[in-house]
Amino acid sequence: MSDRRKHIMxxxxxxxxxxxxxAKGVSATTGDDIAHELGISTRTLWRYFPSKESCVRPLLTGGLDLMTERLRTWPPELSLTEHLERSGALAEDAGVPSMASMIDLIRMTRTEPGLRAVWLDVHHCAEEVFAEAIADRAGLTPDTLSVRVGAAMINVALRVAAERFADHADHEAGDEDDKDMADLIRAALEVVEDGLGPFTR
Known part of the structure; x- marks a missing residue:
């Protein structure tokens, strides 16, 4: 099977x-249920994922993969937010596929420990890749303290923005939390770029 077909599956x-x-809750859903929904065998399902909770992983990695691409092409003369703006990463049409499913999923990570573990592991893995991209840009090694801290700050900013959007996605227009994902990512990264300034004055 080609990589593309595996990705689609x-x-x-x-x-x-x-x-x-x-629809049913995580505890009430089995691997057999997921396989039956797709018309595949449970054995086939387990070839792709080791547990029912890990099945959701592809929906959680799209935005982080996009950020990795942007970090690798981040020019020295621009701030990260400026680069994301100019490259179209924060445009409305740059959204991650299956946004509605992703938001439902992120919301469930609040109350479902198994999904929360997958969500945090996705971000842990992304942080390693972020550090490599930042290190390449700065001419440093990925284990340099400043690189690791920078990667962690960007990672947390993205996670908090996504969680906040998921928590408030059902709010009515005009609510103070009625911001789209791009707005929240932009605001979170601006905090990162400011460092701890606002908290030390």
């Missing part, structure tokens, strides 16, 4: 898993 499994988790 993994994404289909992820969407089916989220739909079932949303």
């Amino acid at each position: 993994r994404t289909q499994i992820a969407r089916a898993a989220v739909d079932l988790f949303t």
